[in-house]
Amino acid sequence: MQQDDLYITGSVIVRNGSFYKNGNLFWETKTDEEFLNNAYTNLGLNYPKFYKMDALGKLGILSSDLLLRDIPYQHYQPFETGIVLSNRHASIEADAKYFHSVSEIPSPALFVYTLPNIVIGEISIRYKFKGENAFFVKESFDPDWLTFYISDLLNNQSLHACMGGWLEVANGEYEAFIFYIEKIKRTGSLNFAPQNLEQLFRK
Amino acid sequence: MEKQILVLQLKEQIIKQLKLDDKKPEDIGDNDPLFVEGLGLDSIDALELIVLLQQEYNIKLKNAEEGQDVFRSINTMADYILTHGNA
Numbered sequence: 630m631q632q633d634d635l636y637i638t639g640s641v642i643v644r645n646g647s648f649y650k651n652g653n654l655f656w657e658t659k660t661d662e663e664f665l666n667n668a669y670t671n672l673g674l675n676y677p678k679f680y681k682m683d684a685l686g687k688l689g690i691l692s693s694d695l696l697l698r699d700i701p702y703q704h705y706q707p708f709e710t711g712i713v714l715s716n717r718h719a720s721i722e723a724d725a726k727y728f729h730s731v732s733e734i735p736s737p738a739l740f741v742y743t744l745p746n747i748v749i750g751e752i753s754i755r756y757k758f759k760g761e762n763a764f765f766v767k768e769s770f771d772p773d774w775l776t777f778y779i780s781d782l783l784n785n786q787s788l789h790a791c792m793g794g795w796l797e798v799a800n801g802e803y804e805a806f807i808f809y810i811e812k813i814k815r816t817g818s819l820n821f822a823p824q825n826l827e828q829l830f831r832k
Numbered sequence: 833m834e835k836q837i838l839v840l841q842l843k844e845q846i847i848k849q850l851k852l853d854d855k856k857p858e859d860i861g862d863n864d865p866l867f868v869e870g871l872g873l874d875s876i877d878a879l880e881l882i883v884l885l886q887q888e889y890n891i892k893l894k895n896a897e898e899g900q901d902v903f904r905s906i907n908t909m910a911d912y913i914l915t916h917g918n919a
Contacts, residue, residue: 666853680853734887737879738851 635783635821636814640829641696643688643805648672650695651817652832664803665691676755683723683742684798686751689714692805693752693792700809702756702790709789711760712749713779714807718799719745719766748796760788770795770806772826779810780821795830806830838910846906849884850877862907870905878903885909889917 642649646664647657658667665687669679674694679687702710723742730736741747746764753759761782765774775793782788794807808829810821819825833841843857850873864870867878881903885891891913893899902912 677852677854680851734883736883737876741876 635780635810635812636818637808637821637825637829638811638813638815638818639696639700640808641692641805642829642832643692643803648691648695649832650699652829655695660801660803662801678751681738682751683720683726683739683747684803685716685720685723685745685796686742686748688798688803688805689748689752689796690755692794692796692807693756696792696807696809697756702809705789707757707759708787709760710756710758711779711782711788711791712752712758712762713765713775713782713791713793714745714749714763714796715765715767715771715775716745716795716797717766717768718797720747722798752792758792760791761786770827770830772823772830775826776821776823783810783812833914835910835914838913839906842906842909842913845884845888846881849880860906863905866903866905881909885913885917889913891917 640651646660648655648668656668656671658664658671665684666680668691669687672691672694674691676690679690682690720743723739727736727739727743730739745766746762749762749764753762763778765771765778767774779791779793782791789812791810792807793810794805796807797804806829808826819829839862840857843860846852846860847855847857852871855871860871866881867873873881878899882893882899885893893902902908
């Protein structure tokens with residue numbers, strides 16, 4: 630399955646403490662408990678709400694920032710850009726933290742992150758995206774499903790662009806692979822096809 | 833507890849509880865509004881402030897409306913704690 634009229638116009642991978650933009654190493658550090666906060670500082674973000682987020686939200690904001698800083702996403706109307714993400718462990722880290730807080734006084738700030746799709750809300754608020762969105766919990770990265778679902782949104786619904794990918798936080802490990810799909814070709818873009826997603830993901 | 837000490841303590845507790853990692857106690861004015869144009873806190877932060885009062889000062893607000901006056905600024909919070917709590 631390949632969508633000849635849809636293109637992967639950018640991608641970001643965060644894995645083992647390294648940030649890759651379009652396949653090239655952008656920045657790397659050690660993955661200790663300050664990994665996400667250090668990345669926030671070193672990538673030069675200015676978004677104080679970041680500190681309030683759970684790890685999944687932080688990973689989503691960091692990888693989105695790196696992905697979108699060279700893409701003219703403002704070219705599209707808010708309702709024309711969607712987000713489709715997936716992972717294996719949903720919001721398990723936030724769930725566990727909230728569960729432990731319940732033994733004293735439950736924390737409202739922890740509770741609001743006990744759903745995986747909250748990260749989509751955080752990204753949407755930051756970039757003013759108001760298009761269709763979905764978060765799928767899958768056993769593993771599923772390029773066929775993401776290609777099928779995002780293609781349908783772009784070909785048969787109102788979207789003109791869509792951010793998609795895999796965003797996983799579990800057991801203190803972080804992994805992100807996010808990409809941007811458009812109907813127009815840009816320098817270095819690839820056809821939107823499962824084998825291309827798989828190739829980028831395994832890089 | 834002296835009000836001046838309580839005010840500083842409150843600022844430190846709010847920064848920690850609300851994860852305002854980009855702020856220092858001296859960045860928060862005693863009379864600055866806590867919501868919207870001041871510190872820019874939101875509705876979830878308001879709930880966290882209620883938790884903070886309960887956890888740190890054993891104070892339970894009687895109703896939600898009361899919070900609008902109590903959480904107006906650091907000063908109003910300190911006054912409320914001094915009259916209702918064990919500070």
